[in-house]
Amino acid sequence: MQKVTDNIFLLVLFAMLGTFILASSFIFFFMRYQRRIALQKEAMQKAELDHSDQLLQATLLSQEEERKRIGRDLHDDVGASLSNLKMIMSQVVETVPGSKTSYKPLIDNIITTVRNISHSLSPPGLSLFGLESTLHELFDNFNTAGTVKVSFDNELGEKLDSLGEQAALALYRVIQELLSNTVKHAQASEVLIRCFEEAGRHIITYQDNGKGIQVTGKKPGMGMQNIEARLRMIQAHSEMPAVDKGFFIKIII
């Protein structure tokens, strides 16, 4: 029988290296496979998120359209009809002697209410007078109602009105939602809204002196989701840094 002359040292060395290379290749390909799976998963999650975002944005847009239509109908049809009614009533009252009822304030009150509802559904001043003036009107309403004192400091000046109608409407709705949240939940007495420029970007900050909100890792509520969706629609985003007292949000446009 032929004598085996193989070098045992080399054989063991090759065997060790061979099994080690096999094991390391396995781990390398396993990592690559897992990375691909993770990327696919991330892409799917992003697509799902984008889809739900698009759905939410479409809902908000159609909601806005519907509000506009109802507001217009209320203002043009119901408002006009009430004005006609007021005119007819004044003629009727004049022909019926002794029927001096207080119908006028009642009808005026209805007309005012209808106009307010119509304006809140779709602010007409936004396209006519711009965001600044419409916001002033909104804040006046809150200040008049006396529930909360709203202060507005606009350092942006006319730049605020040059944002475009869609951006103006989105920002208006966001501020409206924030004010509504403050009145409903914050138990605040004062709200300060500031508009200024920072690093070439328009900034709107909103701060109240209420009880604030607890920042948790949980999913935000419907109101905050709508705010985020509206801001994303106009390529803006928000930040909510922790503050000592009250609620603070910074909108970056």
Added chain:
Amino acid sequence: MNSNFIGVVVPISILLPLCMAIFRWRYLHAAARYIFLYLLVSAAINGIAILVGKFLHRNNMPLVHILTAAEVLIFLFYYKTLFGHAEKRKLYLVLGGLFILFCGLNALFFQSIYTYSSYTRSVEALICMLLALNYFARLASDTESSSRIIHKPDFYFNAGIFLYFSGAFMLFIFSNFIITSISRSNFYTIWNIHGALVVLMYLLFSIGFIVCKK
């Protein structure tokens, strides 16, 4: 590389994962603590082995027999805790019991406690490789987990176990054979490669401890 590498650098390198584990102790999950226990036992037995071998000039091979049994038991507890399936827990205990029995029989009838326990070391390597492969298989079929594998400490622990035992498997099989068949310098070369594998495993364990989160 010379004998200083396996005699000094490799034993000292165990301090790195040990320190990492102590430093990140509060973030370590239950299974990761078994890896720490493995390192601790390994450091203690290797330390005693160095003392016995280098300073007392006595045969320290009995300690290798003890270390082999201890390692397998600790790794089995690690995987039992990691997989945590109640119905299969007995399997790990049975496997541990059988391995201890095998170690005892091997020491009594096949390989004296004063020789290198190549049979039990080889079986240990096989068991550990299979358990690590089982972990990778479970990881591949896990569609629920959202975190990436590079953020999973157990991926690093298992990569360390798998790479070390795969590389050292052939050495364990032929360890008693090569003592008499190759030159002293070649013998050191092979054991230095083994030392490098140990250091690689310790490095991966250290990364595993670093990525342990709350």
